[in-house]
Amino acid sequence: MSSDTLNALIAHRGIGTDFIDAWGNPAKISQRNQEKLLKTLGYPIDDELALSVQLDEEAIGEWQSPLNPVYVFRSGDAFSLLVRCSIGDAAENHSLNVVTESSLKHNLRFSPVDGELLASEEIDGLEWHQYLLSFPLELDLGYHNASLFRLSDGKRKKIASTKIIVAPKRCYIPKSIEQGEKYWGFSVQLYCLRSQRNWGVGDFTDLSFLAENAANFGADFIGLNPIHQLYPANPDACSPYGPSSRRWINYIYIDVEKLECFDSKAVQSWLNANNVEETLRDLREKDWVDYEGVSKVKLDALKQIFKVYQSEYLSKNTKQHKAFTEFVEQGGESLHGLAIFEAIQFHLKEEGKEYWGWPVFPEQYKSCDSPAVKRFAKRYADEVTFFKYLQFQAQRQFDQASKAAVDAGMKVGLYRDLAVGVSDGSAEIWSNKELYCTDVSVGAPPDILGPLGQKWGLPPMDPQQLVQQAYQPIIDLFASNMKSSGALRIDHAMALLRLWWVHNEDDASEGVYVNYPVDDLLAILALESQRNQSLVIGEDLGTVPEAIRDKLKENGVYSYRVFFFEQAKDGGFYSPSHYPEQSMATLTTHDMPTLIGYWHCDDLNLGRELGVYPDDTVLQTLFDARHDYKQAILDTLHGHHSISDHISRDVNHVGMTQALNFGMQKHMATGSSALLSLQLEDWLEMDKPVNIPGTFNEYPNWKRKLTRNLEEIFSRGDLKQLGADLTERRKRASHS
Template sequence: MTQSIQGSEPSILEHLVAQNGIGTEFIDAWGNPATIDKSNQQKLLQTMGYPLDDERALEAKLEEEAIFEWQRPLNPVYVFRNGQPLMLTIRCPIGDAAQAHTIRLITESGEKSAVKFNPVDGELLATQEIDGIEWHQYQVRLELNVDIGYHDIALFLGRKKQQVSKLIIAPEKCFSPKAVEQGKKLWGLSVQLYCLRSERNWGIGDFSDLCFLAKQAASLGADFIGLNPIHQLYPANPDACSPYGPSSRRWLNYLYIDVEQVAGFDSKSVQAWMKNENVEQRLVALREKDWVDYIAVSELKLDALKLVFDEYKTRFLSKQTKQKKAFDAFIETGGESLDGLATFEALQMHLKSQGKDYWGWPVFPDKYKDANKPAVRQFTKKHAEEILFFKFLQWQAQLQFEQASKVATDAGMEIGLYRDLAVGVSDGSAEIWSNKSLYCTDVSVGAPPDILGPLGQKWGLPPMDPKVLVEQAYQPIIDLFHSNMHASGALRIDHAMALLRLWWVHNEDDASQGVYVNYPVDDLLAILALESQRNQALVIGEDLGTVPDEIREKLQDNGVYSYRVFFFEQAEDGGFFSPSHYPVQSMSTLTTHDMPTLIGYWHCDDLTLGKELGLYPDPDVLQSLFESRHENKQEILNTLHGHHSIGEHISRDVNYVGMSKDLNFGMQKHMAGGSSALLSLQLEDWLEMDKPVNIPGTFNEYPNWKRKLSRNLEEIFSRADLRALAGDLTHLRKQASS
């Protein structure tokens, strides 16, 4: 940015910062006020398309934006809560202000109604002269009775249509199950689905394993199974396996399909392939591995599914069967999003087969770098069969997930399955490729420095541009919430603060040089409430880290459940809060996927491993972490003994206490007596495992997202000690309910 702009028009920058929701200050993780550097704000504005180095170009862009905004009669979308007055912002030339206008409403059910008004009868908000014509902005109240839902409104001046916009009417808050509303305290198990071992899967947990897990857990008193994000990853690049860096958050990971449950698997051709390729022997080897071999698993599953698809087409899709009608309906409902994903995946496979770079759209040939390019349309015609195959995988994945959900609810679970929504998609993803204008690809989402990450975090996930999101009438968010709540009893939103603001870091900068960008939180929460009620899905907001009180209050008011992790619930004096003091409107847990297991925590395995991996280059910092851990463990013992959650045979002196089954189970039962409506416990801790599933801050240093459970599912639920633990948890939860 030039000095002339800074010196002569400092208000321009302030205006742009405010207009684009860019933050100027925040409270850091230590409770101290922090100011965002202006140079970082300016760099962010440049990535948003503002030419700060060219005064004339900047003025032209600002004038263009102002004219566009003023000459648009309606906003792209209006969001209201049910029962709230419909106050619409409307713009028109002064000469039309006293003329009769009409708003025509078409509800999502197809009902039509209209209301007439003169803008001048509303409240005048602002005026602006453009090319000699004075434009007025009014706030007009519409006397329309509209039910909750997504509706269309059209503005007419006389018989001339001016504009069509979306009208969203949302309920007051998110859904909560009747049992929870009545005070029942529930517990459930959280799992990384790919980690599940069984005697029959193909080297990775699948939806049939999930059915078994849900049924068995329900029989022991569990009311939900919490899942990792099961978003679609990359069929052409299976080792890109982080569930938090998906290709699409709207669609499912095909690797979770149980191939043997797809109609056509029993065909002669598939069975001959199984025999000729020694598939059974290969499967035994994959099951025995302690880490998921994504490449080998993907190769086997894709080969099998292609053969099954060929058989399925012959049996069902070559004629007018109920299966063909259902598949056609699925494709129609999936629309452009499904088309984009399937085309992207077929294109990746094609480029891979040609020996070209394929990991994501940034390395595609120029003619393929955007979903809307002519060459892509030509590709879809030439490779229609491959594209149809990837659509078929999504259909089968959805059918099997729906079946797992039905098994969970039929088994008596109050909530059933709950899904996890990742905060974004990776930079080479299909989701970005299909909607480039929505994402700021020169930026990554992350987090400012905090206690767990003193250098800050940078996640490699390009953020949505909040202004473009509004221009697209929130449709990407609507689709995202709807698809992730479908057939689910609850949805956990990872980094729920994203509804209010996100830490944007330019790709060339360190995480500490980020800037907070605000999002239309009230509108997003309204849409979340609407989809929650429609899908009958409870919502849990992961509100950890640098979270302002504002968002926690908004989440609570909107019926979103807080997320409370035992190890983070610590008072200023170092003591741990009793779970009986946690908010009722919350889900509590001992550990998360980003933390060590109970054994790993107690034995400081995470710190030792971090040292080996070079995560703690400063020995003094590492020593302070060991000392802090020792102090925390003593405080945990004090808490557990103080609440009689463990027996006196466990010493009160941390120097004499290692992690044992009694201490492990005692901690879980300590949580069960708490006040949170929901309690989630990890299967890893049931099995007393030591290795973590993920080490934040590592990429190739550790095999993240690959570690399996130490035991098969069939064995887990036959163990007397675990069945007894489940019985104790159920009893304690009932006691806490009364």
């Protein structure tokens, strides 16, 4: 293959050639990795003739498609479409019929030749043209459908259809924030919450309690870990960032006792007969979430409740039946596929077969639309309905928790976190395999957080397929995650621009950047943000081009600023007063140690025990750097009078005390970021991290609970005072 052909193909598929790394240095993507990815995408680059045939077929297919699958506009843009046709049809009359979301109909008559000729191509002796047609039509914001008809010899023939998306200029921003108000809130891992009443894992009733009490302390939002559906049949696959479906909610957060029929005689008899209360006491007392134990007792109880619910409500003409039916209809194929997938997993598990994901399903079940899967869904209809019921109840309880936060006076309320992808065995991939490239994984090139690079085991979406599917999977993701949410945090927001693709058998550093249609994706994000009145926060850490930061800002997306990463070249830490106003600031994240852990180097010592670091030399370098960073932090805190003079200015004499801990939090509260997120772990002065990047079984990631029950936290005078201090500083920052 000639270099010109290779370069053209690389550009056509949006494959990167170079980038600026996390340290600001130019980096080159190897041609070997580019070619390997092209093979994975189905291009026979070692066979020039076969490749030529394939490229010709793709080009012909594109030229012979009268319309693109989707057109995306911003409010105020001129309504112009690319139209392709043969030269013989260019002068024929055509009709574009547009049906808006509100069912308004527009009929636009034209001849392609009246437009601007952009390009021509000869195919099998016939000339094809591409025209740009402009129409005097203003469409409302939303998703509209259009059909193209050719009118010839008195006949009307439909030749194409497309989706038209009209989006606002930027994402939603609450008026109070636009006017300069600055808020603080908590970032929590929902499963970590302890209470006197939950079933061994934080649930939506705990979340309501947290929101109401945090609001009384002055907090204006609660930020959650991704609450996406994981794997009910495999509870220990518990990473919220490796879900089975990002569109649906993890059933484990349902408060079983709040469901209709929980108090029924049948359910109560079952609970008593199985000594469930004793089991729950044991689960509550554990310091680490016992996902196996919690899942077993919750699912068993939910099945008992569902039997009664089905009899009392779903078999009759009731309000509950109507609401459930509407929910199922709105969930469509996505919900139906998830429910079947989960039912299949449980059946395989009961039969003693492999069940972790669709790649190990029996051959007849590997395709979601196979005859065997349809027969399974019909035969086990009640089980499939049960898994839909779990989603119905999970969404209802989340909606109620969100309402509780707003009713308590929170200005933002709950915000959700959208994971960057789904795991390779997921229901989401099983239901739409054409969209995903399963031979590769999303990751990150070497950066500060991961010096060797990262590979997350999450197959990426194929950007070309995403366009072919008219962006519907992305629309559904944004819409479902913004529902009843005051804000949405997008993990690894660079996914809107590009993703680091790494072959499953390669090291993380041997990846390739693949570009995505960033302007279209941001437009859809803005549309869903405005529709759901949901502010958007983009996690823009790591290897981030400045151009995308500017683009995110223009689109109303809030940046994500972590104190420990905000350092000048001389090692000093920037004052939070210099952070962008359009940002959310934080001290630490779920992938970092707590404040105590950081200060006492617990993360480095734990990493040494777990074999995370390649050798002692690297580890010693990290210890030395940490010592210097801590001194620089002390210098910053004292320089801004954020901590008392009773705390030494010499890091060799300073441990992480409550005074230093609270001082750091109050220091951040004086900053210019519109939002300040603080971890509940640091309020409780906890030392153990919730997650250690780069580990799997070496550490119980995503299981560590809080050290105190929620009821205790909000009865403490010192924490109430901290809340008051933070609120007062945020108000001062609002008016500075």
